[in-house]
Amino acid sequence: MSNCPVCSENKGLRKIESFREYTIYHCPSCDVVYSQPMKNPGSQWYEKGYVDDNMMNEFLPLPIIWWHRQFLESTETYGKDLLDIGCGTGRFLYEARSLGYRVSGIDFNSESIRIAKKRFGLNEVERLSVDALSAKYPEKKFDVITFFEVLEHMEDPNKFISQVKALLKPGGTIALSVPNRERVLDSLGEGDYPPHHLTRWSKKALRIFLEKNGFEVRSIKVKEFTVDDVSLVMTHKLVGKAKRKLTKGVATAASENRSAPFILRNYQLIKKLKDYALRGALLPLIPALKVLKLNGWTIFCTARMK
Ligand SMILES: [Zn+2]
Incomplete structure (x- = not known):
């Protein structure tokens, strides 16, 4: 072995x-x-098979995700130059920019990048790998680099973190999230298996990894288990396959330059309605969950380069 x-x-x-x-x-x-x-399946795989929910409808409001809020609502100051690795359709960068950050983003998916530019007017977003970014702009350094739900996809986490470090200004900060292996419910299904996720992290594993790579962990927080976690399990278990079909349909329509059918164009809205219905049904659980304080499905962490 x-x-x-x-x-x-x-x-x-x-x-x-x-x-x-x-x-x-x-x-x-x-x-x-x-x-x-x-083994990471490469950018082609991500471009074809991995469609951001946010791409389902370019015009509806996009959600701010828990890990985004942890960063955006923090009172810490990190400096102004921010890079988001795996920026997707750019909702986080859009919010960060409104807080005064000078934002840049990279992503594997050219369709995400197109939407980020068109919808949010983000100019500094490109379809690049971390490697290619360093090669293209050898002088560019950042005060803060974010990578939400990215680390678990990397086939060489040590190499990735050293590339991130090379892009940071001295004393720069990273903010990241990874799925929490120690969650009480298996809410990710096949999505948590290779070739999608190559590693699974606990709070302890993340801390050891970052410290070994020259970072001082500043904050590390497991999302509390909420009705959202239950809703996520149901989504994966009940509509996982259907959703993969839908996302493929949208990607195909986009690549052929035609608009997707009604159900696809309105997927985000349908999903929202489903979520509201589900949350309504699960409402009686909320007081119990508040008392139990169980482990939810993701970990948010900030760390500073030593
Ligand atoms: Zn080990």
Whole structure:
């Protein structure tokens, strides 16, 4: 068995499960769960098979996600130059810009980039990898780099974090989120398996990883389990397949330059209505969840380069 791809240790590696051609291991030294082989399917795969919900309808208001709020509502100051890796359709950058950040973003998906430019007037967004960004603008450095739900997709987390570091100004800050492995409900389904997610993180694993890579962890917070988590499970379990079909339909329509059918164009609205209905039905659970304070599905973390 090869060594842990995150901390290079080989002591006590334990097989957790098999999934298709992958085997999933836990490393007790760094507490990361990883898949073998650990191979990112590449930008083509993301461009074809990975469609942001926000792309479903360009005109409806897009949601601000929990991890975005953690960053945007923080009173910490980090400096003005911000890069978002995996910026998607740019909703976060749009909000950050309104707070006074000079924002840049990169993403694998050219359709997301197109929407970010068109809808939010974001000029500094490009379809680039971190590597390509450094090569294109060797002088460009940032005060803060954000990467929400990105790390778990990386086939070499150490290489990725060192590339991020190279783009930071001295003492710069990173803000990120990863799915929380220690969540009480399996709310991500197949989405949490390779080739989609190559690693799974706990608070402990994330802290060890960042400290080993020269960062001082400033804040680390697990999202509290709420009705949203329940709603997410239901979405994945009930409509996962249908949704993948829908997203493909939208992508195809967009690539052929025609507008998608009604149900696709209004997917975001339909989803909103479904969420409201679901939340309404789950309302009686809220007081119990408030008392129980269970672990939700994602971790937000900020860390400063030492
Ligand atoms: Zn390890």
